[in-house]
Amino acid sequence: MIKFLDLEKINEKYSKELNEAASRVIDSGWYIQGNEVSSFEDEFAHYCGVKHCIGVANGLDALTLTLWAWKELGKLKEGDEVIVPANTYIASILAITENGLVPVLVEPDEKTYNLCPEKIEVAITSRTRAILPVHLYGQLADMPAIMNIADRHNLLVLEDAAQAHGASIEGRKAGSWGHASGFSFYPGKNLGALGDAGAVTTNDDELASTLRALGNYGSHKKYENIYQGTNSRLDEMQAAFLRVKLPHLDSEIQARRAVAKAYISGVCNPSLGMPEWKNVESHVFHLFVIRTQERKKLQEHLEKDGIQTLIHYPIPPHKQTAFSQWNDLCLPITEQIHEEIVSIPLDPTLSSGAVEHIISSLNSFSL
Ligand SMILES: *Cc1c(COP(=O)(O)O)cnc(C)c1O
Numbered sequence: 120m121i122k123f124l125d126l127e128k129i130n131e132k133y134s135k136e137l138n139e140a141a142s143r144v145i146d147s148g149w150y151i152q153g154n155e156v157s158s159f160e161d162e163f164a165h166y167c168g169v170k171h172c173i174g175v176a177n178g179l180d181a182l183t184l185t186l187w188a189w190k191e192l193g194k195l196k197e198g199d200e201v202i203v204p205a206n207t208y209i210a211s212i213l214a215i216t217e218n219g220l221v222p223v224l225v226e227p228d229e230k231t232y233n234l235c236p237e238k239i240e241v242a243i244t245s246r247t248r249a250i251l252p253v254h255l256y257g258q259l260a261d262m263p264a265i266m267n268i269a270d271r272h273n274l275l276v277l278e279d280a281a282q283a284h285g286a287s288i289e290g291r292k293a294g295s296w297g298h299a300s301g302f303s304f305y306p307g308k309n310l311g312a313l314g315d316a317g318a319v320t321t322n323d324d325e326l327a328s329t330l331r332a333l334g335n336y337g338s339h340k341k342y343e344n345i346y347q348g349t350n351s352r353l354d355e356m357q358a359a360f361l362r363v364k365l366p367h368l369d370s371e372i373q374a375r376r377a378v379a380k381a382y383i384s385g386v387c388n389p390s391l392g393m394p395e396w397k398n399v400e401s402h403v404f405h406l407f408v409i410r411t412q413e414r415k416k417l418q419e420h421l422e423k424d425g426i427q428t429l430i431h432y433p434i435p436p437h438k439q440t441a442f443s444q445w446n447d448l449c450l451p452i453t454e455q456i457h458e459e460i461v462s463i464p465l466d467p468t469l470s471s472g473a474v475e476h477i478i479s480s481l482n483s484f485s486l
Contacts, residue, residue, distance in 0.1 A: 121464050121473050123427040124307055128468040129371075133363050137313070140359035152335075155358040160318070162365055163302075166285075167294035169320045171327035174353025175334050178281040178303020181317040182214030182251070184351060185277055185299045188329040189249075190218060191346055194275060199248040204234045205435060205453040207253040211279045212436045214301070215251065223247070224437055224445070226452040230395045232256060232408070236264040243268075249275040254283030254293055256431070257309065257375075257405035258396055262288055262296035277301065280320075282405040284310040285372050288398075294320040304361055309375070309405050310368050312357040374467035375404040378474055382407060382463070385478035390486045391417075392459070406431055407465040413486050414461055421463070424480040429462045 130137065144155060156174050164172035175181050189195040197219035203211055205224035215222040225242045228235040232255045239250060250269055252260040262278075269276045276297035283293040284302060294300040304316035319330055329346075332339050337348025376399060383393055392410035396402040408431065411417045418428050435457045437445040463477060 121426045121469075121477065123429050123462070123464050124466050125468055126306055126311070129311075129466060130313065132468075133367070136363040137360055140363050141356065144356050144359045150355050152352055153355050155355050155362060156353050159353070159358040159362050159365070162362060163318060164320060166365060166368070167292050167300075167320045169295045170322045171320065171324070173319045173321075173327055173330045173334070174358060175317045175319060175330075176351040176353065177315040178301055178305060178308075178317040179210045179214060180334070180351040181281075181301030181303065181319045182211065182277065182279060183217050184330055184333050184349075185301060185319050185321075185326070186214055186218045186220060186249075188326055188333055189275060191329055191333070192325060195220065195248055198246070200244060200246045201249045201251050202234075202239055202242050202247060203251040204232075204253050204255070205437060205450045206232060206456050207255065207279065207436065208281075208432060209436050209439065209441075210281070210303075211251055211253050212442070220249075221246070224448065224450060224453075226450055227255075227456070229452055229456070231258055231260075232456065233258060233260040234265065236261055236268060239265065239268055243272055243274075247272065247274060249277060251277050251279060252297070253279040253281075254286060256394070256408050257282050257286060257403040258394075259283060259286045259288050259293055259296075259401045262291075266296060275299075281305075281308060281317075283403055284308070285368055286403045287400050290400075295322075298323060299326055304357070309371065309403055310361065310364060312364075313360050314354065314357050316353055316357040316361065318353065371467040372403045375465060376402070378465050378467075378469050379404045379407055381471075381474050382465075382478060382481075385475075386481045388482050388484060390484065391481060404465055406462045408460050408462050409481075410456075410459040411461065411484075411486075412459060414459055416486070417461055417484055420484045421477075421480055424476070426477055426480055427464060430460060431462050433457065 278297040278300035281303035334351040337346030
């Protein structure tokens with residue numbers, strides 16, 4: 120069986136360094152917010168090309184805490200509208216609703232699955248205060264256009280960069296376009312820890328400082344609390360693991376792109392819709408998502424050939440039980456996408472033999 124994602128194999132390459140990092144933390148006697156966290160924050164800020172990186176417990180917290188910090192800073196208030204793609208992972212929406220803000224679900228571009236500028240403009244109302252673009256599947260949204268809209272309408276931009284570490288447009292990376300960006304280092308992400316981890320990147324000093332306090336019980340100084348904060352800190356051990364993996368991120372992205380290019384040039388099956396992107400730098404292929412009107416049949420066909428597939432995601436947020444108030448919303452593009460997409464294996468350790476096998480299996484599929 121070709122696994123959808125072989126995490127064991129991905130991390131095995133770094134096994135020696137990961138074990139050394141673990142020993143370093145164990146022997147240090149310092150387990151919360153120590154040298155590993157602050158070093159990783161510096162290294163990841165440098166990688167993204169921003170001034171600040173603030174480690175937090177996970178990707179959802181990165182988004183939630185940023186919106187919360189903007190509320191504390193008086194830039195957002197409850198009831199404000201935040202534009203977000205309707206086809207995103209539920210975390211992007213939860214970050215908005217947890218803050219008492221109102222998500223405005225906007226249909227994505229059918230080809231890139233990302234927010235498109237024209238539809239953002241149409242969705243802007245007098246209550247709109249922020250845009251939350253999601254770089255879905257690893258492809259940067261059209262950030263030059265989105266920042267232009269945000270500037271003209273005086274809106275905040277929070278990038279959900281959980282799937283796009285290292286993707287860039289005009290040499291500017293994910294995490295450096297918006298006023299702030301949330302990253303996840305969930306193990307299956309392109310830069311994955313060995314447990315939960317996340318971070319916010321920003322060039323805004325005031326936001327960075329507020330975020331640091333909010334994630335640390337609302338405190339800058341021990342036992343002095345200026346906000347009713349929470350506990351959301353990047354774990355010292357996970358930071359040590361991330362420091363091992365960050366220097367290899369670019370070569371892993373190259374390996375992912377090589378697999379993606381092989382799929383694109385090898386698959387010629389008119390019943391399958393292949394992903395599209397503007398230029399290779401803007402896509403880091405967190406996921407390789409194809410489309411077909413006969414998804415179940417395709418999944419069974421691939422499974423018969425020993426190829427594991429997943430769906431990202433089977434139910435759109437507005438159709439979830441958790442959001443029953445939006446179940447009647449009509450978002451046909453989003454709904455159709457959710458019915459037709461299939462993610463095929465893509466990771467930097469896939470052998471060329473496995474890639475060839477997947478290509479020939481896709482080519483032998485018929486409706
Ligand atoms: C993974 C992911 C998140 C949440 O990250 P966690 O670390 O699991 O909390 C948010 N948004 C998107 C688009 C994601 O893929």
